[in-house]
Amino acid sequence: MLDLVANKTHDEQRQGETYAPFSVDPNEYKKKFYIESYGCAMNFADSEVVASILNKEGFGATRNVEEANLIFINTCSIREKAEQTVRKRLTEFRKLKTRNPGTLVGVLGCMAERLKSKFLEEEKLVDIVVGPDAYRSLPRLVDEAADGHRSIDVLLSREETYADIAPVRLNTNGVSAFVSIMRGCNNMCSFCVVPFTRGRERSRDAVSIINECRDLFENGYREVTLLGQNVDSYYYNPESNSTEHAVTFGQLLEKVALISPLLRVRFSTSHPKDITSDVLHTMAAHENICKCIHLPVQSGSTRVLQLMNRTYTREWYMSKVDEIRSIIPDCSLTSDMIAGFCTETEEEHQETLSIMDYTKYDYSYMFFYSERPGTLAQRRYKDDIPLDVKNGGCRRSSKNKMSYHASTLHRIWAKPLKY
Numbered sequence: 430m431l432d433l434v435a436n437k438t439h440d441e442q443r444q445g446e447t448y449a450p451f452s453v454d455p456n457e458y459k460k461k462f463y464i465e466s467y468g469c470a471m472n473f474a475d476s477e478v479v480a481s482i483l484n485k486e487g488f489g490a491t492r493n494v495e496e497a498n499l500i501f502i503n504t505c506s507i508r509e510k511a512e513q514t515v516r517k518r519l520t521e522f523r524k525l526k527t528r529n530p531g532t533l534v535g536v537l538g539c540m541a542e543r544l545k546s547k548f549l550e551e552e553k554l555v556d557i558v559v560g561p562d563a564y565r566s567l568p569r570l571v572d573e574a575a576d577g578h579r580s581i582d583v584l585l586s587r588e589e590t591y592a593d594i595a596p597v598r599l600n601t602n603g604v605s606a607f608v609s610i611m612r613g614c615n616n617m618c619s620f621c622v623v624p625f626t627r628g629r630e631r632s633r634d635a636v637s638i639i640n641e642c643r644d645l646f647e648n649g650y651r652e653v654t655l656l657g658q659n660v661d662s663y664y665y666n667p668e669s670n671s672t673e674h675a676v677t678f679g680q681l682l683e684k685v686a687l688i689s690p691l692l693r694v695r696f697s698t699s700h701p702k703d704i705t706s707d708v709l710h711t712m713a714a715h716e717n718i719c720k721c722i723h724l725p726v727q728s729g730s731t732r733v734l735q736l737m738n739r740t741y742t743r744e745w746y747m748s749k750v751d752e753i754r755s756i757i758p759d760c761s762l763t764s765d766m767i768a769g770f771c772t773e774t775e776e777e778h779q780e781t782l783s784i785m786d787y788t789k790y791d792y793s794y795m796f797f798y799s800e801r802p803g804t805l806a807q808r809r810y811k812d813d814i815p816l817d818v819k820n821g822g823c824r825r826s827s828k829n830k831m832s833y834h835a836s837t838l839h840r841i842w843a844k845p846l847k848y
């Protein structure tokens with residue numbers, strides 16, 4: 430039920446999900462790939478791009494890891510626990526590889542990017558390591574690995590958006606789909622590894638996005654979620670010498686909404702510093718743009734926000750909430766919070782709880798701070814809050830969040846979908 434209000438960019442229930450073979454595929458495949466995905470929605474969308482590339486190479490998807498010639502794990506580095514989960518899965522694949530010696534194992538995504546060739550040294554069973562911007566190299570890497578050479582490509586790109594690759598919707602319900610509109614992030618929040626694992630921000634060609642959304646609609650889909658680490662800074666300019674045809678996020682959102690009033694449009698994630706009143710007015714003007722914004726606050730304390738390099742204050746965030754409520758009175762707001770960031774005090778944690786009371790989120794993801802190697806916070810600040818205190822903070826935040834579920838459910842039932 431909560432799926433209807435939250436964009437679920439990091440959906441716990443989907444962690445480790447494997448892709449089933451698609452139902453309407455006339456081809457017969459001699460070779461099979463198995464792919465298991467972790468992390469945020471961007472990773473799940475990337476697995477669909479990978480599937481498309483492998484498909485063209487004659488690999489069909491399987492959910493049965495035992496019959497796969499290629500096993501891929503699309504990884505997340507955002508917290509230490511996510512990496513531990515992947516390591517554990519790899520030990521299970523090791524047993525399988527002993528039973529089926531020709532099977533190749535590949536690590537994709539953020540953990541591949543973060544650890545690079547160290548992965549090949551540390552995890553002896555891994556044959557292929559591919560970063561998020563290098564999936565086009567997969568056919569070559571698979572060939573090399575099949576010839577007995579362990580292969581790696583972790584080059585980050587300033588241009589790659591996979592705009593021309595039609596993702597294969599492998600696990601689809603035929604109704605909702607994620608559409609990537611940009612890649613990377615330039616924000617450098619001090620706790621976050623994403624700018625290092627996914628590289629510089631770049632926006633995908635607007636025409637390819639609109640075409641993909643239109644194709645989805647014509648194939649029966651009724652909901653698209655436009656995805657990016659920071660969708661509000663989307664900016665696509667096809668001409669270098671003029672801005673005449675440049676497209677902002679507000680304009681893109683409107684173009685997608687205009688495909689059909691029967692297509693529901695969502696987006697995620699918004700950085701509070703970047704969401705514009707133009708986007709809010711576009712949302713208000715189109716009934717089929719879902720009145721839901723994922724607006725991660727991370728902390729309710731201005732001092733902690735400053736340490737996090739979030740570039741807004743508590744008051745600024747609250748005034749953004751006020752602006753949203755004034756333009757879209759029934760807008761649902763969801764969030765991410767981090768408990769126990771470096772030097773956070775109990776009073777500062779209470780400020781996070783109070784901002785929850787102020788905003789009345791419909792849903793929120795609660796994380797305890799996990800120090801990530803190479804980030805600004807790891808280099809500059811001491812991770813000085815004991816784990817049980819961080820965890821306790823997380824639980825208290827969750828408790829606060831739960832109090833809103835009842836009203837959320839009420840709101841959904843009170844406003845049934847029109848189609």
Ligand code: SAM
Nearest residue numbers: 469620621658698725765766796797798799801
């Ligand atoms: N780009 C989005 C944004 O700015 O909100 C989300 C990026 S990240 C994939 C999702 C969430 O993970 C973040 O909003 C943050 O709350 C959490 N996160 C990121 N790094 C973390 C860390 N080192 N420890 C705990 N939580 C973290």
Ligand code: SF4
Nearest residue numbers: 614616617618621623
């Ligand atoms: Fe990470 Fe901040 Fe970028 Fe989100 S905006 S991906 S939290 S650096």
